[in-house]
Amino acid sequence: MLEQCEGSHAVAQAVALSRPEVICAYPISPQTHIVEGLGQLVKSGDLTNCEFINVESEFAALSVAIGASAAGARSYTATASQGLLFMAEAVYNASGLGLPIVMTVANRAIGAPINIWNDHTDSMSMRDAGWLQIFAETNQEALDLHIQAFKIAEELSLPVMVCMDGFILTHAYERIDMPDQAQVDKFLPPYEPRQVLDPNEPVTIGAMVGPEAFTEVRYLAHAKQMQALDLIPQIAAEFKQLFGRDSGGLIKTYQTEDADTIVIAMGSVLGTIKDTVDDLRAQGVKVGVLGITSYRPFPISAIRDATAKAKRIVVIEKCFAVGIGGIVSRDVRSAVRNRPQPVLTVVAGLGGRAITKASVHKLLQDAIADKLELLTFLDLDWGIVNRVLEREKTQRRSGPIAEGVLRDMGTVASKVAG
Amino acid sequence: MFQLRIHGRGGQGVVTGAEMMSIAAFLGGRHAQAFPSFGSERTGAPVVAFCRMDDKEIRLREPIMQPDAIIIQDPTLLHQVDVFGGLKKDGYILINTTRSFGEMGLGDFVKGFRPERLLTVPATELAKKHVGRPVPNMPLLGAFAALSGLISLTAVQSAIDQKFSGAVAKGNQAAAKEAYDIVMEHAKNVQETQHA
Numbered sequence: 001m002l003e004q005c006e007g008s009h010a011v012a013q014a015v016a017l018s019r020p021e022v023i024c025a026y027p028i029s030p031q032t033h034i035v036e037g038l039g040q041l042v043k044s045g046d047l048t049n050c051e052f053i054n055v056e057s058e059f060a061a062l063s064v065a066i067g068a069s070a071a072g073a074r075s076y077t078a079t080a081s082q083g084l085l086f087m088a089e090a091v092y093n094a095s096g097l098g099l100p101i102v103m104t105v106a107n108r109a110i111g112a113p114i115n116i117w118n119d120h121t122d123s124m125s126m127r128d129a130g131w132l133q134i135f136a137e138t139n140q141e142a143l144d145l146h147i148q149a150f151k152i153a154e155e156l157s158l159p160v161m162v163c164m165d166g167f168i169l170t171h172a173y174e175r176i177d178m179p180d181q182a183q184v185d186k187f188l189p190p191y192e193p194r195q196v197l198d199p200n201e202p203v204t205i206g207a208m209v210g211p212e213a214f215t216e217v218r219y220l221a222h223a224k225q226m227q228a229l230d231l232i233p234q235i236a237a238e239f240k241q242l243f244g245r246d247s248g249g250l251i252k253t254y255q256t257e258d259a260d261t262i263v264i265a266m267g268s269v270l271g272t273i274k275d276t277v278d279d280l281r282a283q284g285v286k287v288g289v290l291g292i293t294s295y296r297p298f299p300i301s302a303i304r305d306a307t308a309k310a311k312r313i314v315v316i317e318k319c320f321a322v323g324i325g326g327i328v329s330r331d332v333r334s335a336v337r338n339r340p341q342p343v344l345t346v347v348a349g350l351g352g353r354a355i356t357k358a359s360v361h362k363l364l365q366d367a368i369a370d371k372l373e374l375l376t377f378l379d380l381d382w383g384i385v386n387r388v389l390e391r392e393k394t395q396r397r398s399g400p401i402a403e404g405v406l407r408d409m410g411t412v413a414s415k416v417a418g
Numbered sequence: 419m420f421q422l423r424i425h426g427r428g429g430q431g432v433v434t435g436a437e438m439m440s441i442a443a444f445l446g447g448r449h450a451q452a453f454p455s456f457g458s459e460r461t462g463a464p465v466v467a468f469c470r471m472d473d474k475e476i477r478l479r480e481p482i483m484q485p486d487a488i489i490i491q492d493p494t495l496l497h498q499v500d501v502f503g504g505l506k507k508d509g510y511i512l513i514n515t516t517r518s519f520g521e522m523g524l525g526d527f528v529k530g531f532r533p534e535r536l537l538t539v540p541a542t543e544l545a546k547k548h549v550g551r552p553v554p555n556m557p558l559l560g561a562f563a564a565l566s567g568l569i570s571l572t573a574v575q576s577a578i579d580q581k582f583s584g585a586v587a588k589g590n591q592a593a594a595k596e597a598y599d600i601v602m603e604h605a606k607n608v609q610e611t612q613h614a
Binding site: 002 | 436437440441443444445449450451452453454476477478479480481483
């Protein structure tokens, strides 16, 4: 049924429709509304056969999910930013043990400097932790991906992180089509664990593995993610058949067939980029967009095929690896290796800075004119940066950088725009 | 696409106002997107929220920098925040106040705007009268429905029913209705004056 609601509400409903048996969470912005919503559904009796466990930290949240999942329960949690870092050890354990937990990451920057706004630094920090990572473009897709995530996770016996842009999606009201329980039940069968802590058939989970077998166990984790490259599109196709919507899959393309320039990005910024592409297309510029839905496993072949005819690739990413540059673009480079097309990195939207159509438009014009450098920071204020660098040269006690930048800008209160 | 920006202070229901606007637009069969300015807001601090409406899916995610309409829930912001930033010349301005544009010192500023798109309503007073609390967002929604015709009063009333219940819903509906009627009456008078 169509409704107009907040992204967090849509996700809470989708998780509830997936019949989780254990939900454990610790509140952190911008994820909070999701677990609040689920808490209410459990308390009101709308979500039955589900235990909602308040925990004392994010580390505990995921640890409880690990225990619950090992005992055979469909388990869910959600977090963001520092919360994800605080549960880092358990993140590796959940995947290493092969437990199909689904976790929402309401993407948010990581401090210091402390910042509650959106970028992708948090989930990127866990990109090599063995979880699948899928990114939502809209609230409809966030809703759909959660339902698909349980199926993917349980099929593979691996945990799945559903990443959605904090605030931009979690706090946005938009139109969504909410499936009913019967439809979801038809798509998502009850959880049938590959491994379970059952007193009647006792096993241990979490053995110590020495050098004789560690590589094999780790390789099997990789092999499973490679299986996911086939499974994810298959489940998206099943989903489409039942629900009639294109959601999920490995990648999505828009106007890429004849494009000289292909922009690659993940998450909600794809909408703004598509609008910009429409404007440029109207002027006769051959540009297209490729959205990466599955970041882990990374769809090397799909990206390689979809970009085969492009002259250049521009990767707009909401994160970067300090000391080297792009993260997503580095993965894209490995997908298009041995090809002459340049892969240009654009770091944008850090800590909630708005990615505007005007900035993307100018950026793409520069790219098309071959004026874009290999690494660009969108809308970077060079005046402020140079002022700080100059101060550091001339003054030994130049003071804390963040405070200095704020003082130079005359910032009284943080603002995104307006 | 129609883009609207609401300025107010934490505690005045600014974000809720934008959300309800989007629900009313949705009930009218349109696509709508509402979102806050994502600050770490506190009671009394300046707050901004946005709402877009269109007949097709809305993909754009940037903040609204060139709005077609501005709603100001607290006139004391006029001297603190660039509330009119980027407003289009044929845009709508709706301010919660008992005073006129001239009395607020905006007479010169609004020259060149279309007078039938400029409006002040005593939304706080209406809220106090009907809801018992100075929360002006729902009467402003009612006034905006009348001013712009983009959302209907019926849709506003239904949106209120979705979000609130009991006396709070009834009070807000009454406040929105009275604001709507004031604006319609005002528009009729303006028209009659123009014809005279």
